Amino acid sequence: MIAEASKRRSEESSKKSLSVSHWIDDLPWLEANERLVSQPTVNIEGLVGGYTGPGGKTILPHRAVAKIDMRLVPDMRKDDAVAALRAHLAAHGFGDLEVNVTGGYDPTSTASSSRLVQAQVAVLKRAGSSPVLWPRNAGSYPGYVFTGAPLKLASGHFGLGHGSGAHAPDEYYVIESTNPKLQGFDGAVMSFVQYLYELAK
Numbered sequence: 001m002i003a004e005a006s007k008r009r010s011e012e013s014s015k016k017s018l019s020v021s022h023w024i025d026d027l028p029w030l031e032a033n034e035r036l037v038s039q040p041t042v043n044i045e046g047l048v049g050g051y052t053g054p055g056g057k058t059i060l061p062h063r064a065v066a067k068i069d070m071r072l073v074p075d076m077r078k079d080d081a082v083a084a085l086r087a088h089l090a091a092h093g094f095g096d097l098e099v100n101v102t103g104g105y106d107p108t109s110t111a112s113s114s115r116l117v118q119a120q121v122a123v124l125k126r127a128g129s130s131p132v133l134w135p136r137n138a139g140s141y142p143g144y145v146f147t148g149a150p151l152k153l154a155s156g157h158f159g160l161g162h163g164s165g166a167h168a169p170d171e172y173y174v175i176e177s178t179n180p181k182l183q184g185f186d187g188a189v190m191s192f193v194q195y196l197y198e199l200a201k
Helices: 002-008 011-018 029-038 078-091 115-126 185-200
Strands: 041-049 064-071
Touching: 002 029, 115 185
Parallel strands: none
Antiparallel strands: 041 064
């Protein structure tokens, strides 16, 4: 699935949209995509520490904070990841650091062969789109509520329409489209109606 998606997606467009010139460790396109969807990450969202007010204060800061997020992949558990983080800090001499967990959840995954995903594919194909199946996104949503025990149901993202730049100042979503191959908001809503009918077959 990753190999097929890598053939159909543009490496140069992806680099441009992310404002990067190369991938981590200078990996080739296919391997960069494999790493993206299969390996966990620890991301530093922000660092705060020291004195930044007027004048000088030539002493060590009494407090420093790092805010992080961790992306988990299948077969990992949130509580285990937090325990591993604490153990890693302790092993490097930082066992006295306070770790406050303010949210999070287990990873989620749905087989591409599930009725849910196949219904999505059917609706997209009827609309003239040739969907690219992607094992998992580099973002997050609490899909584990559906895919985990006790429900163990399929879950996934779907919809015709177009948007990009999530969580960024340039985030957008097309409301009205002049391109017949691109749905606006009304077409995106109708795609969910078609999806529900397809799923009910």
